Amino acid sequence: xxxxxxxxxxxxxxxxxxxxxxxxxxxxxxxxxxxxxxxxxxxxxxxxxxxxxxxxxxxxxxxxxxxxxxxxxxxxxxxxxxxxxxxxxxxxxxxxxxxxxxxxxxxxxxxxxxxxxxxxxxxxxxxxxxxxxxxxxxxxxxxxxxxxxxxxxxxxxxxxxxxxxxxxxxxxxxxxxxxxxxxxxxxxxxxxxxxxxxxxxxxxxxxxxxxxxxxxxxxxxxxxxxxxxxxxxxxxxxxxxxxxxxxxxxxxxxxxxxxxxxxxxxxxxxxxxxxxxxxxxxxxxxxxxxxxxxxxxxxxxxxxxxxxxxxxxxxxx
Amino acid sequence: xxxxxxxxxxxxxxxxxxxxxxxxxxxxxxxxxxxxxxxxxxxxxxxxxxxxxxxxxxxxxxxxxxxxxxxxxxxxxxxxxxxxxxxxxxxxxxxxxxxxxxxxxxxxxxxxxxxxxxxxxxxxxxxxxxxxxxxxxxxxxxxxxxxxxxxxxxxxxxxxxxxxxxxxxxxxxxxxxxxxxxxxxxxxxxxxxxxxxxxxxxxxxxxxxxxxxxxxxxxxxxxxxxxxxxxxxxxxxxxxxxxxxxxxxxxxxxxxxxxxxxxxxxxxxxxxxxxxxxxxxxxxxxxxxxxxxxxxxxxxxxxxxxxxxxxxxxxxxxxxxxxxxxxxxxxx
Numbered sequence: 001x002x003x004x005x006x007x008x009x010x011x012x013x014x015x016x017x018x019x020x021x022x023x024x025x026x027x028x029x030x031x032x033x034x035x036x037x038x039x040x041x042x043x044x045x046x047x048x049x050x051x052x053x054x055x056x057x058x059x060x061x062x063x064x065x066x067x068x069x070x071x072x073x074x075x076x077x078x079x080x081x082x083x084x085x086x087x088x089x090x091x092x093x094x095x096x097x098x099x100x101x102x103x104x105x106x107x108x109x110x111x112x113x114x115x116x117x118x119x120x121x122x123x124x125x126x127x128x129x130x131x132x133x134x135x136x137x138x139x140x141x142x143x144x145x146x147x148x149x150x151x152x153x154x155x156x157x158x159x160x161x162x163x164x165x166x167x168x169x170x171x172x173x174x175x176x177x178x179x180x181x182x183x184x185x186x187x188x189x190x191x192x193x194x195x196x197x198x199x200x201x202x203x204x205x206x207x208x209x210x211x212x213x214x215x216x217x218x219x220x221x222x223x224x225x226x227x228x229x230x231x232x233x234x235x236x237x238x239x240x241x242x243x244x245x246x247x248x249x250x251x252x253x254x255x256x257x258x259x260x261x262x263x264x265x266x267x268x269x270x271x272x273x274x275x276x277x278x279x280x281x282x283x284x285x286x287x288x289x290x291x292x293x294x295x296x297x298x299x300x301x302x303x304x305x306x307x308x309x310x311x312x313x314x315x316x317x
Numbered sequence: 318x319x320x321x322x323x324x325x326x327x328x329x330x331x332x333x334x335x336x337x338x339x340x341x342x343x344x345x346x347x348x349x350x351x352x353x354x355x356x357x358x359x360x361x362x363x364x365x366x367x368x369x370x371x372x373x374x375x376x377x378x379x380x381x382x383x384x385x386x387x388x389x390x391x392x393x394x395x396x397x398x399x400x401x402x403x404x405x406x407x408x409x410x411x412x413x414x415x416x417x418x419x420x421x422x423x424x425x426x427x428x429x430x431x432x433x434x435x436x437x438x439x440x441x442x443x444x445x446x447x448x449x450x451x452x453x454x455x456x457x458x459x460x461x462x463x464x465x466x467x468x469x470x471x472x473x474x475x476x477x478x479x480x481x482x483x484x485x486x487x488x489x490x491x492x493x494x495x496x497x498x499x500x501x502x503x504x505x506x507x508x509x510x511x512x513x514x515x516x517x518x519x520x521x522x523x524x525x526x527x528x529x530x531x532x533x534x535x536x537x538x539x540x541x542x543x544x545x546x547x548x549x550x551x552x553x554x555x556x557x558x559x560x561x562x563x564x565x566x567x568x569x570x571x572x573x574x575x576x577x578x579x580x581x582x583x584x585x586x587x588x589x590x591x592x593x594x595x596x597x598x599x600x601x602x603x604x605x606x607x608x609x610x611x612x613x614x615x616x617x618x619x620x621x622x623x624x625x626x627x628x629x630x631x632x633x634x635x636x637x638x639x640x641x642x643x644x645x646x647x648x649x
Contacts, residue, residue, distance in 0.1 A: 067645070070642065073639075130641045133644050159549075160550055163549055167528070167531060167549040168635060171535055172636055174504065175631075178511040197528075201499070201503040202504050203504070219499075220494070230491055248498075
């Protein structure tokens with residue numbers, strides 16, 4: 001056991017360092033957090049807590065959370081060593097979240113939208129009645145207010161503890177997206193590591209625009225299930241974002257550092273705004289809400305008159 | 318053979334059938350005996366038959382969820398192909414998704430049943446070994462779901478209602494399936510079924526395996542045969558994840574509340590169709606007859622609704638499934 005303790009020790013020193021889950025490199029925590037939890041060595045995108053995601057996506061101070069208090073009912077009386085109701089209470093105490101998604105209204109680079117972000121920390125981001133209900137409510141609200149919808153998926157799939165009720169959330173969320181379609185509003189899904197099972201097989205795959213973070217595991221069946229079914233080793237890069245892009249399943253792969261700009265740009269196209277102006281990176285002053293809001297307003301207003309050729313926009317495409 | 322002997326008893330989900338089968342064999346033997354000789358055995362036979370009826374009723378009244386799962390998977394249980402043969406007056410199979418191929422795991426075609434004409438969509442499991450392999454044991458690929466959607470669009474154009482027979486362990490988990498977008502294909506079906514402007518009736522006739530079932534399962538009326546199951550994950554899969562052991566499948570089946578009665582209690586299905594005594598596999602014709610009656614009633618009911626009413630009802634139905642505490646569900 002000596003070697004395992006040594007291995008642990010290497011991870012530990014005061015939480016200053018963190019080990020990359022993908023390449024094993026030791027990352028200095030402060031720098032790692034500055035890089036939005038992306039490995040500086042291999043570019044691996046770590047799973048993000050929902051609140052952090054919202055902070056780095058929405059304009060400062062623009063996010064207004066909706067329906068934070070919805071609570072799942074233990075309709076099955078599910079008990080796998082711990083009763084489901086108890087498990088929910090424990091997870092809530094541990095994570096500070098009521099369930100696996102946070103939703104609300106926000107502005108991204110000045111464009112108002114409805115925003116939903118799944119939280120993997122809460123029971124593997126599994127979709128049960130609360131996730132389904134919040135997405136449905138969000139889409140219905142967006143349809144009413146004519147807002148575009150952005151959904152960040154991060155989930156192991158449907159929540160087994162709610163049985164077939166969780167399965168039906170796939171239908172509920174898709175039905176709600178269809179209401180949004182009827183209202184003519186655009187939806188954007190961002191699939192992040194990992195997005196599998198019932199979430200991939202429902203709302204996350206049928207938004208109008210499908211984005212993915214680099215290297216994210218995205219699929220219907222988990223790789224282990226597939227490997228045991230076909231009794232073969234899976235090809236390298238199987239079910240990763242790059243694989244999905246190559247197979248024509250998604251529109252774009254967007255790195256975390258560019259995500260906010262990209263969303264602003266796409267939302268601008270989706271809502272008839274000037275995409276060039278929206279895509280121009282704002283001065284970064286996350287601590288200065290007024291400055292960011294002013295810059296966003298200025299960017300939106302200066303839309304028509306913007307003459308400066310966009311530099312970043314050309315590199316991308 | 319040692320394998321079978323080594324298996325724990327609990328894994329044999331059909332063990333409860335053994336005394337019934339023994340009785341049946343005994344009755345058959347007596348019948349043969351009495352036919353081949355002058356022995357008068359009708360009294361004994363009647364007695365045994367009465368005992369068989371009683372015992373079958375008793376056994377089937379108290380099946381555990383795991384035992385029901387095994388009845389749902391029974392090889393002699395009527396499948397989509399049996400319904401096509403026994404229930405329909407005419408069937409024109411339509412093949413192919415127009416993009417990639419023709420998935421044998423889902424059958425689609427134009428059907429006539431008495432006064433009703435509709436599009437039939439159903440999972441196909443196959444009867445012979447060769448058939449089963451060709452159908453991947455009822456596990457569809459993306460092209461199967463895309464075929465179903467393409468034909469449902471056709472039904473919409475022809476103003477024919479849609480009848481969907483669900484019987485799958487789940488959508489196929491494989492490399493090709495993922496490459497061609499298994500998740501996206503299922504999601505697209507679910508999404509579009511909320512917009513299809515003709516009545517849709519879905520019936521779980523055996524296994525309702527997760528997303529692979531729901532991929533053709535968004536209906537204005539959803540029913541289940543008494544001994545079918547409908548679940549978010551197979552009991553084996555759930556046991557492997559939560560109990561870390563596939564042997565705990567019976568416990569998982571219990572916990573998942575996946576029987577027809579459970580689904581009805583949870584408000585997820587509209588109707589449970591009772592099966593003939595001892596399960597549909599004992600009397601396929603009887604089971605088919607009951608299904609036929611129910612389908613006819615539903616189709617008659619639904620064709621009276623306007624398109625707007627139909628779609629609004631369809632959304633409301635699924636929108637109301639699993640409402641958390643504190644939800645401001647509009648119109649609830």
